[in-house]
Amino acid sequence: MFDYSKSAVVLIGLALFILSSCSSKKNILFNTYQEKSISNLPVYTAQEGDATITSKEQIIQPGNTLSILNLQNEALISGLGGQNMQNLNQSTGMVYRVETDSTVLLPVIGKIKLGGLSRIHAQEELNRLYQTQLLSAPIITLKINNLTVTFLGEFNKQGNYLLQKDQVHLVQMMGEAGGLNNRANKRKIKIIRGNLQHPEVLIANLEDINSLADPRLMLRDNDVIYAQPRGAFQTLDRIGPATSFLGVGLSILNLYLLISNLSK
Structure with missing residues (x-):
C-alpha cells in the first residue's frame, strides 16, 4: 500500500532543498567569475585594469x-x-x-x-x-563639484555620498556611511569602478593595517563600495526562508494526517 505521509515528507524535503539552493546568494551582489590575489597586498583586483586605477587625481566625466x-x-x-x-x-x-x-x-x-x-x-x-x-x-x-560614491551592503547607512576633495580614502568615507555593521565581512570590501561594461573590481582587506597605505583605496568619482555579509550570516539568510517553508510544509502534513485519521 502506498504511504502518502512518507511521500509528503519526501516532497517537502525536496522543495526545502531547492528553496535553500536558490536563496544561497540572496544577499550577495557583484560576484566576479575570477578573483586573483596579488601577493603581499591587502587589496587584489578581479580583472586586468587600467593604469589610472592607482591615480589619486579625479578624472573628469560627462555629467560633472x-x-x-x-x-x-x-x-x-x-x-x-x-x-x-x-x-x-x-x-x-x-x-x-x-x-x-x-x-x-x-x-x-x-x-x-x-x-x-x-x-x-x-x-x-x-x-x-x-x-x-x-x-x-x-x-x-x-x-x-559633484564627485559621488555609493555605499551598498552591510554598512550602517547605505546611500550616495559626495566627495568633498580629490583625495579621500575608503576608510574616511566609511565613517560618513556609519561604518560597517556586525554582519559585514571586513576582509572583503569591494570597490567597483570605471566602465560599467568592464569594471575594475578591487577587494580590500580592512583587517590588514597596510590597506591604509594602498593608493588604490583612494576613492574615485562613481565608485560603488559594497560590503557583503560574513559566511555565518549568509547561512542564516539561507535558513530563514527555508525554515518558514518547512513550517508551512509541516502544517500541511499535519492537516493531511488529521484528515486521514478522521476519515478512517
Whole structure:
C-alpha cells in the first residue's frame, strides 16, 4: 500500500532543498567569475585594469559640473561684467557642465574637451588656452563639484555620498556611511569602478593595517563600495526562508494526517 505521509515528507524535503539552493546568494551582489590575489597586498583586483586605477587625481566625466575661477580677474573669463558680476561666487567662480561628448563650453575659447582628463591636467590645459587667446599670465583653478560614491551592503547607512576633495580614502568615507555593521565581512570590501561594461573590481582587506597605505583605496568619482555579509550570516539568510517553508510544509502534513485519521 502506498504511504502518502512518507511521500509528503519526501516532497517537502525536496522543495526545502531547492528553496535553500536558490536563496544561497540572496544577499550577495557583484560576484566576479575570477578573483586573483596579488601577493603581499591587502587589496587584489578581479580583472586586468587600467593604469589610472592607482591615480589619486579625479578624472573628469560627462555629467560633472566644474567650477572655474581666474584668480587674477574673474570678469576676463566669465563673459560677465558690471552688475552681473554680483552673481559670481568669488570663492568658486562660474559653474559649467561637462556634456555627454565630454566637452565644456567656455567663454572666449569656446567648446573644449575636458572629459577624460584629470583635474590637474584640465587646469593646466585651461591656463594654456587662456594664455594663448586672452591673458598674459592666467592663474586659473578648476574644481569638480559633484564627485559621488555609493555605499551598498552591510554598512550602517547605505546611500550616495559626495566627495568633498580629490583625495579621500575608503576608510574616511566609511565613517560618513556609519561604518560597517556586525554582519559585514571586513576582509572583503569591494570597490567597483570605471566602465560599467568592464569594471575594475578591487577587494580590500580592512583587517590588514597596510590597506591604509594602498593608493588604490583612494576613492574615485562613481565608485560603488559594497560590503557583503560574513559566511555565518549568509547561512542564516539561507535558513530563514527555508525554515518558514518547512513550517508551512509541516502544517500541511499535519492537516493531511488529521484528515486521514478522521476519515478512517
